[in-house]
Amino acid sequence: MLSVPHDAIDADAICAELMEGGGAVRITGLFTPDQIAEARRIIMAHSDREGDKVTHFQGAAMEDGRADLQRRVWNLLAKGDVFSDMATHPAIMGILRKWLGSEFIMGSIAANRILPGGPGQEPHIDFPYWDFHLPETHPMGLNASFPLNAQVTIALDPFTEKSGATAYLPGSQKHLRYPTPNDHAQFYDTCARMTGVPGDVVLFFGAAWHCAMPNHADHDRNAVLINYIPKWVKPLEDMPAALPPGFIDNASVDMRQLLGLDYRYPEVLDTADAINAEGIR
Ligand SMILES: O=C(O)CCC(=O)C(=O)O
Helix, strand or coil: CEEEECCCCCHHHHHHHHHHCCCEEEEECCCCHHHHHHHHHHHHHHHHHHCCCCCCCCHHHHCCCCHHHEEEECCHHHHCHHHHHHHCCHHHHHHHHHHCCCCCEEEEEEEEEECCCCCCCCCECCCCCCCCCCHHHCCCCCCCCCCCCEEEEEECCCECCCCCCCEECCCHHHCCCCCCHHHHHHHHHHCEECCECCCCEEEECCCCCEECCCCCCCCCEEEEEEEEECCCCCCCCCHHHHCCCCCCCCCCHHHHHHCCCCCCCCCCCCCHHHHHHCCCC
């Protein structure tokens, strides 16, 4: 995987790698130990208390009483300021303004915790492609010639092959196809791994086949997962509806953009009352 230090970012080279290369880029040392510790503390506390909130990509976690070994924490913006700082990091904003268009938004910000013994997920692609196993529900001819998604994975624990670092199939983003069970053997035989240390980030095109892998280590494997989308794609999480009072009033310019608050559509352009008052049907 192309690996770049956080202070030597070349957005054009990264976009080319996402589109025409392996589909994933590691940015090392983007977040400080204090930010990582704070994010991890909050995620562990929520997932200890609330348990499993996984809605998709559960792999074998539903079998053999292992449902609780993958835990999701949703709506992170409401759970700590550190997550706003992560989502709006200037390096991420700069790259994604090129990749997804200057007014891109955020589709979701959640955490995925794989506990020791957790079996990982099945290979998949991410929102808004995540139900592309039903291609007929998407526009005819949809392909990966332009991106509808960028995924950011922030490692909060050592991401090693043993601890279940995300697996992905380099180059698979170019073909935009949902991996079927028949593809799984090839996937597991030829996948690469998104390894890294806490504070590293992997930015990838979510059309690449990927999944969390089984955690055989003796420690939890926590990650913040951020989904970014073009301004006109409907987000996965309704974040504005779930934020605490005052959050939106105090939001930065970049956060307002990510929440889609500055994108005006859909908009009421005429009301039924106005039409009826004229007596026109
Ligand atoms: O946690 C991971 O390694 C990957 C998570 C993922 O791909 C997902 O939940 O969509």
